[in-house]
Amino acid sequence: MSLPHAILTALLEKPSSGLELTRRFDRSIGYFWSATHQQIYRELGKLEQAGYIRALPSEQPARGQKKEFEVLPAGRAELTQWASGKQDPKPLRDALLLRLRAAAVVGCAGLDDELRRHLALHERQLAEYTEIEHRDFASATSPDDRLRRLVLRAGISLETFWVEWLREALAEVAEIDGAGTRSNEAR
Amino acid sequence: MSLPHAILTALLEKPSSGLELTRRFDRSIGYFWSATHQQIYRELGKLEQAGYIRALPSEQPARGQKKEFEVLPAGRAELTQWASGKQDPKPLRDALLLRLRAAAVVGCAGLDDELRRHLALHERQLAEYTEIEHRDFASATSPDDRLRRLVLRAGISLETFWVEWLREALAEVAEIDGAGTRSNEAR
DNA sequence: CCGAACATGTAAGGTGTTACATGATTGG
DNA sequence: CCAATCATGTAACACCTTACATGTTCGG
Numbered sequence: 001m002s003l004p005h006a007i008l009t010a011l012l013e014k015p016s017s018g019l020e021l022t023r024r025f026d027r028s029i030g031y032f033w034s035a036t037h038q039q040i041y042r043e044l045g046k047l048e049q050a051g052y053i054r055a056l057p058s059e060q061p062a063r064g065q066k067k068e069f070e071v072l073p074a075g076r077a078e079l080t081q082w083a084s085g086k087q088d089p090k091p092l093r094d095a096l097l098l099r100l101r102a103a104a105v106v107g108c109a110g111l112d113d114e115l116r117r118h119l120a121l122h123e124r125q126l127a128e129y130t131e132i133e134h135r136d137f138a139s140a141t142s143p144d145d146r147l148r149r150l151v152l153r154a155g156i157s158l159e160t161f162w163v164e165w166l167r168e169a170l171a172e173v174a175e176i177d178g179a180g181t182r183s184n185e186a187r
Numbered sequence: 188m189s190l191p192h193a194i195l196t197a198l199l200e201k202p203s204s205g206l207e208l209t210r211r212f213d214r215s216i217g218y219f220w221s222a223t224h225q226q227i228y229r230e231l232g233k234l235e236q237a238g239y240i241r242a243l244p245s246e247q248p249a250r251g252q253k254k255e256f257e258v259l260p261a262g263r264a265e266l267t268q269w270a271s272g273k274q275d276p277k278p279l280r281d282a283l284l285l286r287l288r289a290a291a292v293v294g295c296a297g298l299d300d301e302l303r304r305h306l307a308l309h310e311r312q313l314a315e316y317t318e319i320e321h322r323d324f325a326s327a328t329s330p331d332d333r334l335r336r337l338v339l340r341a342g343i344s345l346e347t348f349w350v351e352w353l354r355e356a357l358a359e360v361a362e363i364d365g366a367g368t369r370s371n372e373a374r
Numbered sequence: 375c376c377g378a379a380c381a382t383g384t385a386a387g388g389t390g391t392t393a394c395a396t397g398a399t400t401g402g
Numbered sequence: 403c404c405a406a407t408c409a410t411g412t413a414a415c416a417c418c419t420t421a422c423a424t425g426t427t428c429g430g
Contacts, residue, residue, distance in 0.1 A: 001416090001417095002280075002282045002285055003417080003418095005285065005286075005289060006285055008289075009285070009288055009289040009292055012292045012293070013292060017381075017382090018381075018382065018383090019380070019381055019382080022381095029288070030278060031278075031279065032279050032280065032281050032284040032285055032288075033280055033281070033282075033284075033285045034278040034279075034280060035418090036418080036419070036420090037381090037382085037383090038383080038384090038418090038419080038420085039417085039418070039419090041382065041383060041384095042383090042384095045383095065381075065382080065425085065426075066380090066381065066382090066426095067381085067382080076293060079289055079292075079293055080293040080294070082286070082289070083286045083289040083290050083293060083295075083298075084290075084295075084296055084297045084298065084301075086301065086304070087282055087283070087286070087301075088308070089281075089282075089283065089305055089308060089309070089349075090281075090282070091217065091218075091221040092218065092219050092342065092345065093189075093219065093220055093221060094219050094220070094276075094277075094341075095189045095220075095274055095276075095277070096274070096276065097219040097220075097338050097341055098189055098192065098193055098196070098219055098220050099192075099269070099270045099274070100334055100337065100338050101196055101216070101219075101334070101335065101338055102192060102195075102196040102266055102269070102270040103270050103271075103334060104330070104331045104334035104335055105196055105199045105200060105266075105331070106199070106263060106266055106267040106270060107267070108270075108271075108334070109271055110271045111270075111271065114271075114272075114273065114274075117273070118276055121275070121276060122276070143291070143363045143366070144291045144292070146359055146362075146363060147287055147288070147290060147291035147295070147359070147360075147363070148288065148291055150287065150355070150356055150359050151284050151287050151288055153352070153355070154281075154284055154352050155279070157348050157351070157352055158279065158348060161344050161345060161348050162276075164344070165340070165341050165344055168337070168340070169337055172333055172334070172337050173334075175333075176330045176333060176334070179330070188388090188389095190389080190390090204409080204410090205409075205410065205411090206408070206409055206410075209409095222390085223390080223391070223392090224409090224410085224411090225390085225391080225392085225411080225412090226389080226390065226391090228410065228411060228412095229389095229411090229412095232411095252397085252398070252409075252410080253398095253408090253409065253410090254409085254410080
């Protein structure tokens with residue numbers, strides 16, 4: 001049940017419309033909890049019905065019209081309770097690792113291209129995070145900023161992990177393929 | 188569409204029954220792709236219908252009777268293709284990071300207990316992985332073993348990341364709380 | 375007025391989670 | 403023979419993903 005709380009957090013930081021939320025979920029919030037606009041609109045409906053948020057009373061609520069939401073006290077209470085509760089970390093689920101394990105069984109043709117592609121993606125993401133840290137958190141002093149920087153650093157460390165591991169993986173696969181080729185030539 | 192391929196990989200490594208698969212998904216395979224027995228039985232049914240696997244012809248296929256599966260050539264072909272294809276990495280989704288960001292807005296009461304709890308969990312997982320590496324991969328020479336060790340090392344690096352980051356987070360939260368307490372006392 | 379971008383939504387299908395149901399085997 | 407465990411499933415629900423549908427605003 002994380003998505004509703006992600007939305008509550010976003011709306012507390014700044015009241016927004018569905019599309020604005022979608023954009024923010026493509027940026028800062030999406031760095032650790034992604035969501036599509038369909039998920040967001042559906043969830044906004046539920047949150048409004050539950051009395052956690054309300055539409056800012058402004059224009060007519062017609063289709064195609066912008067509709068901004070703000071968090072009600074009940075929503076803030078719900079978020080506070082959720083954030084301070086218990087929740088076990090979810091086990092890792094990564095398709096690339098799974099594919100590597102599959103490659104150990106069915107052979108790893110063309111695997112290095114995919115590893116290089118992922119490496120490039122993670123390098124780019126790492127560069128983006130690093131730039132954000134320098135630009136927005138050069139001097140983070142308020143508790144809010146310090147917590148947000150802490151979260152950003154988790155992202156940086158994670159991308160750093162992937163970059164390093166993918167380089168190791170490429171070296172390993174190159175050696176395996178090399179050995180395979182040599183033994184093929186030896187026949 | 189990763190679960191069916193995870194099952195195909197597992198069955199290629201060793202033909203198994205549903206419950207045996209479940210156990211293996213609690214151990215080695217589950218380290219990077221978890222699944223419950225309900226998911227596994229449902230998926231075994233689909234894979235059998237698709238002609239990717241078949242039940243080993245042995246006893247009567249009655250309810251409550253053990254039923255072992257093996258991979259058919261079509262299943263191996265499907266897995267090979269999937270493993271060598273393209274797939275973008277999924278964006279990170281982590282509830283703890285989200286809760287930290289929420290805490291930046293609604294306050295971080297009781298947060299350090301939760302951080303300490305997660306730290307203990309990740310320390311234990313790291314110890315388990317490290318032990319496996321020493322026990323099973325002290326001298327990994329075959330291509331299979333080297334790939335499997337590579338995957339295991341990803342797990343080790345990830346758990347190491349969490350342990351280090353959680354320690355940093357605890358220090359940060361302690362400072363913030365300390366400052367908060369001091370400013371409360373100052374009133 | 376028309377196309378592009380903005381803005382909100384519906385529908386369908388796949389995946390994961392939780393709770394429950396049923397039969398077989400084995401140890402006491 | 404009874405309880406615990408093994409083993410295989412069903413059902414219902416929540417969640418995520420993809421594709422599609424509809425209306426508004428604004429620039430040319």
